[in-house]
Amino acid sequence: MQLINTKNELKDTLSVILSQSKTLGLVPTMGALHKGHLSLIEKAFNENDSLVVSIFVNPTQFNNKEDLEKYPKTLENDLSLITSVSDEIIVYTPSVEEIYAANVKAEVYNFEGLDRVMEGEFRDNHFNGVGTIVEELLTSIKPTKAYFGEKDFQQLQIIRKLVAIKNIPVEIIGCPIVREANDLAMSSRNERLPKELREKASFIYQTLLEAKNKFGTKSALDVIKWVENEFENNQNFKLEYFQISDSEDLKPVISKIKNKKYRAFIAVFADEIRLIDNIAL
Ligand code: PAF
Numbered sequence: 001m002q003l004i005n006t007k008n009e010l011k012d013t014l015s016v017i018l019s020q021s022k023t024l025g026l027v028p029t030m031g032a033l034h035k036g037h038l039s040l041i042e043k044a045f046n047e048n049d050s051l052v053v054s055i056f057v058n059p060t061q062f063n064n065k066e067d068l069e070k071y072p073k074t075l076e077n078d079l080s081l082i083t084s085v086s087d088e089i090i091v092y093t094p095s096v097e098e099i100y101a102a103n104v105k106a107e108v109y110n111f112e113g114l115d116r117v118m119e120g121e122f123r124d125n126h127f128n129g130v131g132t133i134v135e136e137l138l139t140s141i142k143p144t145k146a147y148f149g150e151k152d153f154q155q156l157q158i159i160r161k162l163v164a165i166k167n168i169p170v171e172i173i174g175c176p177i178v179r180e181a182n183d184l185a186m187s188s189r190n191e192r193l194p195k196e197l198r199e200k201a202s203f204i205y206q207t208l209l210e211a212k213n214k215f216g217t218k219s220a221l222d223v224i225k226w227v228e229n230e231f232e233n234n235q236n237f238k239l240e241y242f243q244i245s246d247s248e249d250l251k252p253v254i255s256k257i258k259n260k261k262y263r264a265f266i267a268v269f270a271d272e273i274r275l276i277d278n279i280a281l
């Protein structure tokens with residue numbers, strides 16, 4: 001495994017790699033790797049001649065200072081997980097100064113409304129921060145394909161939009177959500193859940209499955225009301241939002257249109273830990 005910390009070192013290594021490889025994969029991460037990340041890394045490794053995994057806790061995408069401070073930093077474990085896939089992977093771990101110099105600020109993008117719903121409503125400026133770091137990584141690494149998990153489905157659609165508006169020549173690959181044994185979507189935040197609550201969090205995906213089932217015969221509004229009621233009757237979790245949206249433009253569905261693809265999105269608090277999930281309907 002090759003560990004790189006600076007843009008210059010990255011440039012030198014990539015110029016050698018790109019002269020030998022036809023395809024280069026990129027898996028951007030913020031570290032605290034789990035099986036969900038590993039599934040992206042394995043897929044990207046198998047589909048490309050060379051692979052870069054970046055580990056960078058991006059400050060401009062955190063709207064909550066405490067969340068940034070509490071974000072787990074587990075570099076040693078991350079490196080050994082990456083090496084368990086292959087010791088040929090290049091790992092890029094720049095510092096905040098390396099990426100932002102003295103200007104730790106997000107660019108402002110026009111994501112054509114994709115950033116104004118759901119996570120965007122509750123996490124001010126979050127997607128401008130994501131866009132800033134992803135644009136920086138895509139333009140400095142120039143991968144053939146970049147891999148992102150569908151757990152952050154809104155982020156995935158925003159990255160597709162970023163690539164289109166900035167004309168970045170890369171294929172964006174969305175990868176299915178990986179779940180724990182009880183179907184809780186894998187997340188670095190799960191580690192912060194008390195054991196009992198982590199077990200009970202199967203309720204989130206069970207509710208999504210039942211919502212999917214109901215959406216076959218009921219209106220979006222009826223399904224939303226049903227989900228809200230389920231959470232009102234469950235003291236363990238506080239519902240922040242449940243939304244049924246068009247899978248492409250993420251606009252909330254008003255009435256179902258045949259042959260359109262829809263997705264349900266949820267954000268929930270378990271104690272002070274915020275969990276998100278989604279399901280194709
Ligand atoms: O999904 C994440 O881990 C982050 O938002 C990303 C894409 C690595 C950008 O910091």
